[in-house]
Amino acid sequence: MRALYCEEGDLSLRLDYPQPQPRPGEALLRLRMAGICGTDLALTRGYKDGVSLVLGHEYVADVISAPGHESWVGQRVVGEINTACGHCARCSRGLVTHCAERRVLGILDWDGALADTFLSPVANLYPVPANVSDEQAVFTEPLAAAYAVLRDMPSDAGERMVLFGDGRLGQLIARVLAAEGFDPLLVGRHAAKLAVAAAAGIRTQLVSSAAEIRSHAEYDVAIDATGSAQAINDILACLRPRGVLILKTTSAQTTRLDLAAVVVNELRIIGSRCGPFPQALAALAAGKVDPRPLISARYPLAQAEQAMRVAAQAESLKVLVIP
Template sequence: MRALTLEDGELRFRTDYELPEPRPKEALLRMRMAGICGTDLALVSGYKGRYTGVLGHEYVAEVVKAPDQPQWVGQRVAGEINTMCGNCDRCRRGLTTHCARRRVLGILDWDGVFSDCFLSPIANLYPLPDSVSDSVAVFTEPLAAAYAALRDLPANVGDQVIIFGAGRLGQLIAIVFKQAGYDPLLITRYPQQVAVAGHYGIRTAAKPAVSAYDIAIDATGDAAALPEILPHLRPRGVLILKTTAAQPSVLHLSTVVVDELRIIGSRCGPFPQAIEALATATLDPTPLISATYPLSQALVAFQHAARPGVFKVLLQAEPSPLGL
C-alpha cells in the first residue's frame, strides 16, 4: 500500500508498504482524511530521536476489518492516538494516556495514518455523526488537544490570557478559550494569522500589551520562544506548555521560583468534547484549512505544511489500489 514514512530521518513516499493485519482488539482502518501537524514536522527534524515508520496521527477513517468486533465494519471514525495496556500502574490509576507501555500512532512505536490503511485499538475509536464532514472531523484530535489546555487550568487563576504561536494549534486554543468566555490575546507573526483570528473574533497583536497576564500559553512549536514568554506572566501566573520541539529550551528557573509561577505540560485532550463541538457546528475549523492534497502528493503536502504562516494541510484518500 501507499505510505508516507520516516526512515533514518528521511521522509519517503512508499508504494510497497505492507498492508497490516489487525491483532485481537484492533481494527484495520482505511484513511479518508488526515491532517499534518506541528508534531509531524518536529518528528522529521528529529524530535523523539529516531521514530521510524508511517507518520500521521490526525485522521478520519473507515473501519475495514475488526475481527473481534465486526459491528464496527463500515463505521466512520476519529480515534485517540495513545495505545494503552490497561494493566500497568498508570493505566489502573486512570492515566491511560500515560501508560507505561504506551505507543502512539505515528509518533512512538506504532505506524501512523498517512497511508492507505492503518491499525488502531478498537477502544480508541469514536463513531462520527453523519452531520460532520471529513474535512471538519479531521480536526477532532488537535481540537481535543486545545480543550486540554482549558481542562488543565488550575481554579481561580484569573482571566487575562496570552497565547504565543498563532499557527494551527494556537488558533484552536484561542478559539476554545474565547468560547469558554475568556478574551485571549493571540500573538501573531503573519498577516494570514491575523485574518484567521479575526474571523473568530480573537484579538491579535505583534507583541504583548502588558507584562501581567494570568495565563500564558506556548503553542509556538519553537524551543527558543519560552524564555521570551516567561516575563509576561504575573507572579503566581500559569504557564501552559504545548510545544514539543526537537531542541531543549533554556530557562532561568529562578524567575519561576521568585514569581512562584506554575508550569503545566499539556498534551492530549477529550475527544467527546471535540466531536460534540464539531458536530453541532459550535466550532467551524474550515477557515484553518490551507490546502488539501491527495495521499500520493504527501511529500509536496509536507513541504507546504512547513512553510511559515501555513495552517492545516490535509491529505485525502484516493481510490486504493488495494481495492479496499
C-alpha cells in the same frame, strides 16, 4: 499499499508497504482524510531519535474490519492516538495516555494514518456524528489537544489569558477559549495567520521582537503554542505573580529556563499534550468551533511528500491529505 514513511527523519512515499493485519482488539481503517501537524514535521527534523514508522495521527477513516468487534465495521471514525496496556501502574491510576508501555499512532512504535490503511485499537475509536463533515472531523485530535488547555488549567487560574503562537494549534486553542467564554489575546508573528483568527472574532496582536512579547504583562494565564522553545523566558515575563504558564509546544530544541523568575514570582508551569475527544467532537457537532478556515491546502496521498513540504512553510496552516 501507499504509506508516507519516516526513516530516522528521511521521508518517502512507499508504494509497496505491506497492508497491516488487525489482531483481536484492533481495527483496520481505510483513510478518508488526514491532517499534517507540527509533530509530523518535528519527527522529520529529529524530535525523537531513531524514529522509523508511517507518519500521521490526525485522521478520519472508515472501519474495514475489526475482529471480535464487527459492529464497528462500516463506521466513520476518528481515534485517540495513545495505546494503553490497561494493567501497568499508570493505567491502573487512570493515566492511560501516559501508559508506561504506550505506543503512539504515527509518533512512537505504531504506524500512522498517512497511508491507504492503518490500524487502531478499537478502544481508541469514536464514531463521527453524521452532521460533522470529514473536513471538520479531521481536526478532532488537535481540537482535543486544544481542549486539554482548559482541562489542565487550575480552577483558580484567572481569566486574563494571552496565547502565543498563531500556527495550527494556537489557532485552535484560541477558538476553544473563545467558544468556552474566554477572551484570549492571540499574539503571533504572521499577519496573515492572525487575520484568520481575527475573522473568527479573536483579539490578535502582531509582534516582531522579544521586547514586544515582554510588553504584555500581568496576565493570569500564558499559553505557549509557538512551536519553538526560544521565547519561553519572554513569555514567562508576561505573567503576574502566581500566574500560570501552559506549555503546548513539543520541540526538538532544548532551551534555558529562567528558574529564578519562576521561584521568585511563584509561577505555575503546566505541560499539556493530548486531550478529550468527546469534548472536541461535541464542539464540532454543535458548531461551537469551526476549524475549516484553517485549511491551507489539500493533496492526494500520492503527493504526500509535497504536502509535508507545504505544511512546513511559514504561511501554511492545516494541510490535508486525501487518498
